[in-house]
Amino acid sequence: MYVRLAINNAKRSIKDYLIYFITITLCVSLFYAFTSMSSSSYELITEDSLNFELLKQILKYSTYIVTALLVLLIGYVNKYMIKRRQKEFATYILLGTEQKSVALMFFIEMLIIGIGSIVLGVFIGTLFSQVVTAVVLMTAKQDIIFSFKLYMDTVIITFIFFIAMFCIIGFFNMKALGKVKIIDMINAQKKTEFQFKRSKIVYVSIFIVAIVLYSVCGYCSYEILKTTVTKGDKAIYISIALIGYIIGTYALFYSLAYIIIAVKDKWINFKYEYTNLFLIGAIVSKIKTAPILMATISITFLGAALSFTLTLLMSQWTLGFLDYRVPYDIFINNDYSMITDTSDIAKISDLPKMDYKKIIEHLNNDGYNIDDYCQAEKYFLNIDDFKVRDKGKTPMLAISLSDYNKLRKMMGYEKVTLNNNEFTMQWAKLIEDTDIGNYIKENSTITIDGNNLKISSNSYYKESIGEGIYNGNTNALVVLPDEWCKELNLAGTDFFANTKEKISYDKALSLEKQYVPQWFKENYSKVLSEYNKDNSRAFYPIFTRVKVAEVSEILNATLAMRILGMYLGTVLLMISLTVLALQQLSDSIEHKERFKTLKKLGIDNNEINKIILKQIALYFIMPISVAVIGFVIFMYNVANIGSKVISLYVGDSVFVFNIGISLAIILIIYICYFVATYYTFKRNVKGRSKSC
Incomplete structure (x- = not known):
C-alpha cells in the first residue's frame, strides 16, 4: 500500500516539481557525458603524438567532486518538500499510519523520482558526450567524428553515484521527519524562516553597513589597478574586496525587505496604483522570509558566471602561451645555475662546451630526421655573474650574432646585422616597450675586455624565439658580434631543433626522461662528479623540452579547465535558478487565495498573468x-591587470568573444528556467483556482 501511495505521490511530485526533475536529469546527463571519457571502451584520439590519459583521469575524479555539489540542491529540495507537505503527512499519521512509515514513503517517493531522472539523464548524456568529444577534437585540431553509444561501465557508475547520493540524503530526511511533532506538521506552512524581530535602527544600520562594504570593495578595486601597488598589497586588496562583497551581499538582503517597505510607505501614489500593492507585498514577503537564501543565490550565481568566463579565458591563454613557450620541436637547456658550489670562481672553466651531435644521430636513426638545428652558446658578460644565485638579481647572458640569426631563421624572421662596435638585445614579448626603453637608456653601452660597445640603432627585438633562451627571470638577452664572444666565459650551450617527422608522445617522454639524461651522464661525467661529490641527488644541469609532449600536456590542462569550468558553472547556475524557481512555485501554491481574491475584485486573466510575470x-x-555588479567589477579588474597578457596570448577580440560565449550560455539557461517557472506558476494558479 505504501509503495503504491509513494508511486502516486511521485507522479504528482514530478508534475509539481518539474523544474527539480529537469535539473537533476541535466546534472545526471552532464555527469555521464564527462565520466564516459574515462570508460575503458571510450576511444578519443588515436594519433600517437597526443595522449589524453591525464585528461581522462582529471575528468573522472573532478566530476565526482563537482557533482557532489548537488547534495546541497537535493538536500534543500527534500527539506523544502518535507516542509510543504507536512500537513499532508500529519493527515496520514492521524489516519493511523506510523510516522516512520510516512517517512519511508517519502523516501521511496523521492527515490523513484531520482531513478527516473537517472534513466532519462543517461540517454541525454549520450548526446552531451558527443559535445564534450567535439570540444576535445576541435581543441586538438582533429576531425570531428560522432559515435553514439552507451558505455555500460559508466552507466553503472552513474547509477551507483546518484542512488548513493539519494539514499544518504533520504536517510537523514527519514530521521528528521520521524522526530517532527504532529502539531508542528499541521502548522508548518504558517511558519517563516525569518521575520522582522528587531528595531528600525538595526535594519537601517545593516543596510548602511552593506553600502559601506560595497564602497570598500569598489575602493579596493580602484587601488588594485594602480601600477604603484605591489603584488603583496594587491593580494590584500583583492581579499578585502572579496570579503567585503560577500558580507555586504548578506547584509543587503538581510535589510532589503525592510528598506523596500519603508520606501513603499513613503511613495504613497505608487503604492496604491492599480495592483502595485499586491506585487510589492509578494516580493517583500519572499525577501523577508529568506534573506540568507537570496544572498547565497547571488553569490552562487556570481561563482557560476566566473567559472564559465575565467576557465574559458585561462584555457585560451594557455593555448596562446604554448606557441611562445615552445616554438621549436626540441629544446635542450644547459643550466649553469643548478651548480650550487660557487666558492671557487676558477671552476667556471669546467662548464662544458657541449656537442649535441649524438642526439641528432639518434633522432635521425629513429626516422624523425632533423630538418634544422642550432647549438646556441651563451656567455657571461662578467665573470662574477657565475656566482650570483639570487633570483631577484639573475644576470643577463649574451649570445653571438650568428647563433641569434640562426634561431631567427628557424622561426622565419629577418636577419639582424651589427657593426663591430655595436650590440642589440632580445626581449620577451611580455615586457612593456617603455620598460625596455628605460633599461636601454640607462645601459646604452657595455664594456668587454676594456672596449666599449654601444647600442645599435635597432636597439631591441621582441619576436618569439622561445622562453628557455633567457637566463632565469631576466626576460632579456644581449646579442654581440661573434668576435667579442670569444673574450667571454661560456655559461652554457642550448640545443634547438626542428624535425621533418612529428615525434610520437612516447618517444618525446623517452627523450626527456631517459635518453638525454643518460647521454649527458655518459659524455659529461666530469661535471657530474665535480658538482655532485656526495651523490646526494641525481644532478643533471640540463633540461629537455619536446614540443609534442608539451602540446599534449598543455592540451590536457586546457581541456580540463574548459570542460570542468563549464560543468561547474552549469551546476552552480542550475542550483541557483532551481532554488529561485521553487521559491516562486511555492508561492503559486501556498498563496493561491491571493490570486482568487484578485479575480473576485475584477482583475482579468491577462492582468493576472502580467502580475505573475x-x-x-x-x-x-x-x-x-x-x-x-560583482561580475562586472571582477572582469574589469582582470581586463586591466592582465591587459598585456590578454593582448599577447589571448587577443582582445578573443577575450570579448569568450566573455560573450559565457554570458550567452548563462542567458540561455536563465531564460529557460525563467520561462519554465512562469508557465508552471500560471498552471499552478489556474489548476488550483478555477476562478482564475
Whole structure:
C-alpha cells in the first residue's frame, strides 16, 4: 500500500516539481557525458603524438567532486518538500499510519523520482558526450567524428553515484521527519524562516553597513589597478574586496525587505496604483522570509558566471602561451645555475662546451630526421655573474650574432646585422616597450675586455624565439658580434631543433626522461662528479623540452579547465535558478487565495498573468543584479591587470568573444528556467483556482 501511495505521490511530485526533475536529469546527463571519457571502451584520439590519459583521469575524479555539489540542491529540495507537505503527512499519521512509515514513503517517493531522472539523464548524456568529444577534437585540431553509444561501465557508475547520493540524503530526511511533532506538521506552512524581530535602527544600520562594504570593495578595486601597488598589497586588496562583497551581499538582503517597505510607505501614489500593492507585498514577503537564501543565490550565481568566463579565458591563454613557450620541436637547456658550489670562481672553466651531435644521430636513426638545428652558446658578460644565485638579481647572458640569426631563421624572421662596435638585445614579448626603453637608456653601452660597445640603432627585438633562451627571470638577452664572444666565459650551450617527422608522445617522454639524461651522464661525467661529490641527488644541469609532449600536456590542462569550468558553472547556475524557481512555485501554491481574491475584485486573466510575470521577473532579477555588479567589477579588474597578457596570448577580440560565449550560455539557461517557472506558476494558479 505504501509503495503504491509513494508511486502516486511521485507522479504528482514530478508534475509539481518539474523544474527539480529537469535539473537533476541535466546534472545526471552532464555527469555521464564527462565520466564516459574515462570508460575503458571510450576511444578519443588515436594519433600517437597526443595522449589524453591525464585528461581522462582529471575528468573522472573532478566530476565526482563537482557533482557532489548537488547534495546541497537535493538536500534543500527534500527539506523544502518535507516542509510543504507536512500537513499532508500529519493527515496520514492521524489516519493511523506510523510516522516512520510516512517517512519511508517519502523516501521511496523521492527515490523513484531520482531513478527516473537517472534513466532519462543517461540517454541525454549520450548526446552531451558527443559535445564534450567535439570540444576535445576541435581543441586538438582533429576531425570531428560522432559515435553514439552507451558505455555500460559508466552507466553503472552513474547509477551507483546518484542512488548513493539519494539514499544518504533520504536517510537523514527519514530521521528528521520521524522526530517532527504532529502539531508542528499541521502548522508548518504558517511558519517563516525569518521575520522582522528587531528595531528600525538595526535594519537601517545593516543596510548602511552593506553600502559601506560595497564602497570598500569598489575602493579596493580602484587601488588594485594602480601600477604603484605591489603584488603583496594587491593580494590584500583583492581579499578585502572579496570579503567585503560577500558580507555586504548578506547584509543587503538581510535589510532589503525592510528598506523596500519603508520606501513603499513613503511613495504613497505608487503604492496604491492599480495592483502595485499586491506585487510589492509578494516580493517583500519572499525577501523577508529568506534573506540568507537570496544572498547565497547571488553569490552562487556570481561563482557560476566566473567559472564559465575565467576557465574559458585561462584555457585560451594557455593555448596562446604554448606557441611562445615552445616554438621549436626540441629544446635542450644547459643550466649553469643548478651548480650550487660557487666558492671557487676558477671552476667556471669546467662548464662544458657541449656537442649535441649524438642526439641528432639518434633522432635521425629513429626516422624523425632533423630538418634544422642550432647549438646556441651563451656567455657571461662578467665573470662574477657565475656566482650570483639570487633570483631577484639573475644576470643577463649574451649570445653571438650568428647563433641569434640562426634561431631567427628557424622561426622565419629577418636577419639582424651589427657593426663591430655595436650590440642589440632580445626581449620577451611580455615586457612593456617603455620598460625596455628605460633599461636601454640607462645601459646604452657595455664594456668587454676594456672596449666599449654601444647600442645599435635597432636597439631591441621582441619576436618569439622561445622562453628557455633567457637566463632565469631576466626576460632579456644581449646579442654581440661573434668576435667579442670569444673574450667571454661560456655559461652554457642550448640545443634547438626542428624535425621533418612529428615525434610520437612516447618517444618525446623517452627523450626527456631517459635518453638525454643518460647521454649527458655518459659524455659529461666530469661535471657530474665535480658538482655532485656526495651523490646526494641525481644532478643533471640540463633540461629537455619536446614540443609534442608539451602540446599534449598543455592540451590536457586546457581541456580540463574548459570542460570542468563549464560543468561547474552549469551546476552552480542550475542550483541557483532551481532554488529561485521553487521559491516562486511555492508561492503559486501556498498563496493561491491571493490570486482568487484578485479575480473576485475584477482583475482579468491577462492582468493576472502580467502580475505573475512581474513578480517572477523581480524575484529573479534582484539576486542576479547584485551578482552582475560583482561580475562586472571582477572582469574589469582582470581586463586591466592582465591587459598585456590578454593582448599577447589571448587577443582582445578573443577575450570579448569568450566573455560573450559565457554570458550567452548563462542567458540561455536563465531564460529557460525563467520561462519554465512562469508557465508552471500560471498552471499552478489556474489548476488550483478555477476562478482564475
